[in-house]
Amino acid sequence: MSQTVQNQSIANTGASEPMIEAIGLSKFYGSFAAARDVSFAINKGEVAAFLGPNGAGKSTTMKLLTGYLAPSEGYARVAGYNMATERLKGADSLGYLPENGPLYPDMTPRSLLTFFGNLRGMTQAKLDERIAAVIKTCNLEAVIGKPIGKLSKGYRQRVGMAQALLHNPDVLILDEPTAGLDPNQIREVRKMIRELGETKTILLSTHILQEVEAMCNRVVFINEGRLVFDGTPQELALEDHNLDNRFQALTVAG
Template identity: 60%
Template sequence: MVTFAENQPVSKAASQPTTTGRPMIEARGLSKFYGQFAAVRDVSFSVPVGQVCAFLGPNGAGKSTTMKMLTGYLAPTEGSAFLAGHCMETDRLAAAPLLGYLPENGPLYLEMTPESMLRFAGQTRGMVASLLQSRLEYVANRCSLTSVWRKPISKLSKGYRQRVGMAQALLHDPQVLILDEPTSGLDPNQTHDVRELILSLAKTKTILLSTHILTEVTAVCSHVVLINEGRLVFNGSLSEMVANAEMETRFRQLTVGGRTP
């Protein structure tokens, strides 16, 4: 068991929006084809500074594929992704410090401990030793990792592995978080903790969050982007989405038996 100093606040400078006047996250006509199959087709939307946006869709709708294109991990077949105005195809290095990404099944080095993996991640990002140490302490506390800090990741439960992924996304104090199903596989207590964490991060960050859990959307998001079979079928506020029906009913109306409403 390791104990750490009090949580440190996210640095003010790092949480300031950029001055480009552009949305923080922007998908412009994104498509991804695997052979003839369109995993994502002509998806456009944007997330302004400070917004928490839910990214919804049934299994296989293309959420993870879109998120990978937004984060520069996957090249689009057509279209472009921008992060704080930086094109992810041509200017990814400039965007990297601004972006924290929790992939669906994040690449965790199983033989490492949370401490050694996160330290390695920080060094790879070029964080200076004193800053890295304070950020390690911050994410260990914030993601409730102190009890497993020096245990091999291979021995951790799915919930703790997810927290390590979240800690990696937060380590460098990015302005933008792209979180692919952050509560997937978590028990109700862990889900509650992660939701609280996202709510508190929402005060200073721009967040795009994919989830299957509709109550999560109403708990933390103000805006909804919904895709079905690779196509955008809704892009609007949460109140517009649920104006005339329950969330679940609206989700089914938009995704079952038809591509467009």
């Protein structure tokens, strides 16, 4: 597989305040590198796709960025805070949708949101206000009192989004937000992300190329744990005329 950085051009969207930074991030499991010296910066206002085939290291890198996993080398910054030494401050600005969504099947969406709000030290008044807001944003009215384990995949994903949005963070890191959803649910989640992207900086992982064109103004591409492209969707498509061809070119042996 190609292991060279084939395009390091940085997207120029006019914004320049870095909100999500990977600085030489590596994660080793024994001698296997799930992420290897990954560096990029997502600027304020950007909606960035984190692209790569299965097993490329997207979830690992996202966990390193959010501070859920300790890097073997390098460090991450969110909203300017080092996630190794200032994680709580960084977490105030960060909402994270993990790849498997909410893992508390016996809780209801309301009890889950209350639990996370309490963990974040929200006052009851603030919590009531924010729960009402995320129920609306994520369309959770119909299921707010039902056990999460009994909800459809689409609703579980929305509960995960509600949890990520609860403290109204400026930065969102979303691990495959549309995975396993039906076409209607995918359309709804994409619409929600587009709307959120008007006010927030977002990094979302996907291997669906239409998602890039539908939602993103920036692409970071990794393969076998290494950064292989960093630029705009237009730059990604340019060399091989379309995104499908380019995805293949960046991931096949070469």
